[in-house]
Amino acid sequence: MDGWSASDIPDQSGRTAVVTGANSGIGYVTARELARRGARVVLACRDATRGKTAEERIRAEAPGADVLFAPLDLADLASVRAFAAEFPDRRLDLLINNAGVMALPERKTVDGFEMQFGTNHLGHFALTGLLLPRLRAAGRGARVVSVSSWLHFLGTVDPRDPNMEHRYRRWAAYGRSKSANLLFVHELSRRLAAEGSPVLAAAAHPGYAATNLQTKGALMEERAWLERLFELLNRTVARSAEAGAVPTLYAATAPEVGQGDFFGPGVPKKSPRAPWTRDSRAAAGLWETSERLTGVTYAWSPPR
Numbered sequence: 001m002d003g004w005s006a007s008d009i010p011d012q013s014g015r016t017a018v019v020t021g022a023n024s025g026i027g028y029v030t031a032r033e034l035a036r037r038g039a040r041v042v043l044a045c046r047d048a049t050r051g052k053t054a055e056e057r058i059r060a061e062a063p064g065a066d067v068l069f070a071p072l073d074l075a076d077l078a079s080v081r082a083f084a085a086e087f088p089d090r091r092l093d094l095l096i097n098n099a100g101v102m103a104l105p106e107r108k109t110v111d112g113f114e115m116q117f118g119t120n121h122l123g124h125f126a127l128t129g130l131l132l133p134r135l136r137a138a139g140r141g142a143r144v145v146s147v148s149s150w151l152h153f154l155g156t157v158d159p160r161d162p163n164m165e166h167r168y169r170r171w172a173a174y175g176r177s178k179s180a181n182l183l184f185v186h187e188l189s190r191r192l193a194a195e196g197s198p199v200l201a202a203a204a205h206p207g208y209a210a211t212n213l214q215t216k217g218a219l220m221e222e223r224a225w226l227e228r229l230f231e232l233l234n235r236t237v238a239r240s241a242e243a244g245a246v247p248t249l250y251a252a253t254a255p256e257v258g259q260g261d262f263f264g265p266g267v268p269k270k271s272p273r274a275p276w277t278r279d280s281r282a283a284a285g286l287w288e289t290s291e292r293l294t295g296v297t298y299a300w301s302p303p304r
Contacts, residue, residue: 004267006033006246009253013038015141016089017252018131020072020124021099023050026147026206029245030096032058034252035065039094044072044083046099074099074123075109077294084130092134094252097124097146097181103170113293114163116170120177122294125184129296132199140198145251146185148205150264152178156276159285162293178205180286182262182277187287189260190280196303200259202251206244207265239265247271 006029017034021027022043035041035058043058045051051069058067070086073079100120109118128144135142154175158164164173182203189201243265250267251257264271276282291297 004246004250004254006242006249009033009037009249010255011038012253015093016040016042016091016138017094017096018042018044018087018092019096019098020044020074020127023047023054025241026245026248027096027098028054028058029241030098030248030252031067032062032065033245033249034094035067036062037253040066040089041068042087043067043069044099045069046071046073046075072099072127073110074127075115075119077111077123077126080123080126081130084127087131087134090134091137092131093138093142095128095131095135095144096248096252097128097144098248099124100147100177102149103174105170106168114165114168114173116173116177117157117162117164117180120174121180121184122290124181125290126294126296128188129294129298132298135199136197138199142199143252143257144185144188144199144201145248146181146201146203147248148181148185148203148262149174149178150205150207150271151175152182152205152277153274155179156274156282157183157286159282159289162289179274179277182273183279183283183286184290185262186260186278186280187283190283191298191300193259194303195301197301200257202257202260203262204247204251205262205264205271206247207239 017039019027019031022031023045031041031043043051043054055067055069058065072083101116104115107115155172156179157176185201185203192199247263247267251263262271262273
């Protein structure tokens with residue numbers, strides 16, 4: 001990385017963070033480093049066994065860490081609502097929308113949405129809306145960070161067919177879900193600025209980092225050759241999960257981050273994004289679609 005690393009994270013004492021998908025990969029490193037700097041970190045994970053194991057590992061690697069596993073399945077809106085309703089803290093300083101799935105065979109969420117769009121975007125859209133009052137309660141310094149991908153360049157969401165029911169293509173679906181992450185940040189940052197909120201929304205992408213994200217689809221289809229290919233690429237080409245987490249940690253903690261910023265490898269330099277992810281009309285349209293599909297409507301305050 002150029003000029004910034006996890007060792008530069010400011011003191012996070014007294015702050016509370018939620019990291020989705022914190023049981024492995026980039027999410028695990030993000031949670032561990034925030035806890036190492038003094039934050040209370042909630043590990044929001046679908047699998048209880050893996051979540052509790054991650055909690056124990058972080059305590060071993062960062063003695064004195066204040067970490068807590070809490071169940072969250074982003075592919076089930078009832079689980080998202082339950083997580084928000086049972087969240088123990090009155091205030092929340094950092095929400096890291098990290099969890100995701102990539103290039104899966106065609107699958108549906110519990111609520112009937114295409115799995116990648118439903119998990120990567122709709123689940124996080126609902127979670128952010130439900131936790132927004134707690135982010136507001138934290139005041140200045142509160143942030144929402146959404147983890148996208150450089151593969152957002154593969155395409156954008158078609159509002160006429162957000163679930164790709166007409167023709168499903170796994171990589172196109174993944175790219176659209178990652179474009180949706182950036183459109184969400186674009187519109188969220190606009191709305192936060194319009195109400196004069198101190199809450200900041202930003203985005204990050206890790207580049208090609210070695211995690212289990214790449215092999216999940218191959219495992220589901222029992223395509224051993226593809227699984228071995230991704231394992232080889234992870235060993236020879238990919239960056240480490242530690243390096244991949246740096247853009248997220250920068251977006252979450254660096255003082256100079258601005259509303260709507262997007263960072264990739266090489267922070268503090270900003271990362272380029274596809275033109276359509278800055279399209280305010282498309283962002284507003286996706287927002288309305290997301291509210292309708294999830295049933296989560298954000299409450300906005302008048303400008304202060």
